[in-house]
Amino acid sequence: MVAKYDHIIRFNSILTACLQRYRIGRRRLLSFLSALLALSAAVAFTAHAGDTIKIGLVSEITGVNAEAGSYTVNGTKLAIETINKNGGVLGKSLELVIEDNQSTNPGTVLAFSKLGGDKDIVAIIGPIRSTQVQAASPAIAKAGIPVMIGGTDPGLTKVNNPWVFRCRPNDSFSSRVIADFGVNTLKLKKWAIVHSTDTFGSGGKKALEDELKALGVTPVLIQGYTNNTQDFTPVVLAIKKSGAEVIGSYMTNSTDTGIFAKQLRQLGVSAAWVGSATNTTDTAIRLAGEALHGTYGVTDFSVDANEAAKAFASAYRTRYKLEPDVYSGWAFDATNVIAQAIMASKSTRAEDIRKGILGLRDFKGVEGNYRFNEAGDGLSGYNVLRNEKGKLVFIKHVEFTR
Numbered sequence: 001m002v003a004k005y006d007h008i009i010r011f012n013s014i015l016t017a018c019l020q021r022y023r024i025g026r027r028r029l030l031s032f033l034s035a036l037l038a039l040s041a042a043v044a045f046t047a048h049a050g051d052t053i054k055i056g057l058v059s060e061i062t063g064v065n066a067e068a069g070s071y072t073v074n075g076t077k078l079a080i081e082t083i084n085k086n087g088g089v090l091g092k093s094l095e096l097v098i099e100d101n102q103s104t105n106p107g108t109v110l111a112f113s114k115l116g117g118d119k120d121i122v123a124i125i126g127p128i129r130s131t132q133v134q135a136a137s138p139a140i141a142k143a144g145i146p147v148m149i150g151g152t153d154p155g156l157t158k159v160n161n162p163w164v165f166r167c168r169p170n171d172s173f174s175s176r177v178i179a180d181f182g183v184n185t186l187k188l189k190k191w192a193i194v195h196s197t198d199t200f201g202s203g204g205k206k207a208l209e210d211e212l213k214a215l216g217v218t219p220v221l222i223q224g225y226t227n228n229t230q231d232f233t234p235v236v237l238a239i240k241k242s243g244a245e246v247i248g249s250y251m252t253n254s255t256d257t258g259i260f261a262k263q264l265r266q267l268g269v270s271a272a273w274v275g276s277a278t279n280t281t282d283t284a285i286r287l288a289g290e291a292l293h294g295t296y297g298v299t300d301f302s303v304d305a306n307e308a309a310k311a312f313a314s315a316y317r318t319r320y321k322l323e324p325d326v327y328s329g330w331a332f333d334a335t336n337v338i339a340q341a342i343m344a345s346k347s348t349r350a351e352d353i354r355k356g357i358l359g360l361r362d363f364k365g366v367e368g369n370y371r372f373n374e375a376g377d378g379l380s381g382y383n384v385l386r387n388e389k390g391k392l393v394f395i396k397h398v399e400f401t402r
Contacts, residue, residue: 052095053088053348055080055338056115056124057331058136063103064228067283068128068254068327072150073098074320075328076125079335082315089339090346097121105135112136116143122348123147123338125331129252130156130200133164140164145350146341146357148334152277153203157375163350165357165372167334167365168300168326169379169400171200171250174276175207177298177382177398182246182274183215192221192244192271194235194260196252204250204276212248220244227252232260236267249275258287265291274298280385280392281325292387296395300367301329302383304394309366333365337378368399 057076060069076096084093097118099111108127115124116139124143127133128150133140140147141161149156154170182188191212195205205222212219221242223235239247247264251257257278264273272295278284279297303313303324312332316324340363341356342348360378363370370378381399385392 052093053090053342054095054097054118054121055335056118056121057096057098058101058108058111058115058124058126059098060103060127061098061100063101063107064255065103065129065253068281069103071282071322071325071327072128072331074316074322075324075331076335078312078316078319078328079332079339081319083336083339089342090348094335094339101127101132105132108132108136109139112139112143112147116140116145121145122342122350123353125334125338127151128168128327128330129198130203131198131252134199137161137164146338146353148337150330150334151200153199154207155199155203157377161376162354165337165376165378167337167370167378168330168367169381170377171204171207171276173380173398173400174298174300174382175204175211176400177384178208178248178274178276179211179215179217180398181296181298181384182248182272183212183217186246186272186274188246188272189217190243190245191217191219192223192239192242192247193219193249194223194225194239194247195250196227196256197224198227198252200252201250208248208250219248225256227256229256230259232263233267235260236264236269239264239271240267240269244271246272246274249273249279251275251278254278254281254283255287257281257284258292261288261291261295272296277301277326279387281327282323283325285387285390285392289390293389295387297385297387297392298382299326299385300379300382301326302385302392302394302397305383305397306364306366306368308364312366329366333367333370336365337363337370 059072080094099114101107101111123146126147126149130151130153133149133151148165148167150168152171154172195201274296277299280299313324341353345352345356358372368379368381372378383397384395
């Protein structure tokens, strides 16, 4: 029994010796020791809290776009694992804090509010959906820390919010590539535009319509639809009736693209198709199968676009046994941009990170070379890909000046 309580006996002996030598009252000494222990614990906690640099991620963990969200999480985690393996940032490891937006606008607002309320989080990687970014814009401004977004609606960086940075090119560029490729390369003038009626689809439709007009083309059909539509028969029949030679599309969800593609071919529409980035996502390709063969996608991410993309694709396949796509590619870049900005500024203060992002010059990411303007746009180039029997074949990269 003596051995079991030996530490208590020793402490009591030390306490008694202190009382006798320094004539300190027992109650006063115990109060002092209690304060000393509390201070020690606080210092230990602070030191532990500073061991990592926290980055937030708002993604679609549940809901209709959960599969796309998993690719975003994969890309972010791969970047963090790689950074930490190479020594971290400022001698510290990056730590990821994920909030599920449930694939909804209200969920996105709540997720940003939670992450923005955590004072240890220095930056946030936001959603790829323009409509979700738009809904969360006030919460992003309130958080007051850098937020990387994947939404491509041009208006998202025109609301005077200094904390928004887009790690993808916007659709004022993609619409130019879609229109030019369809009219001048495919030599097709009879267009149908199919678009989601959300922020992304409506903005893309307007931009594409304007670009076609500049090329002397008036679409024979402009047809909107709501996200998560299960039956595209009315849309397909309208295309068939219009006699369109080529379809230009801005479809938000990969699942919608897959369903539309199948119903398009089942109902005998053989028009050429030049679509936005969802035509090239792994989810859409697997869901649509042969229905997407021979179609084109205009996207910011392509495995064959540059050496950084090739290296990323190899690492992604090894890590996840999946094909990388735009969902994972842009998130990988966004994480690395944050890390580069922190290292450049040698600080985790929000304003310093912001200045670090704006100060990046030709940072080579998987989606291109980043150089952010004051509005928060970092890229201005798109790739044209063709679906050759389920394999995406790189055709060309088109870069614009800003």
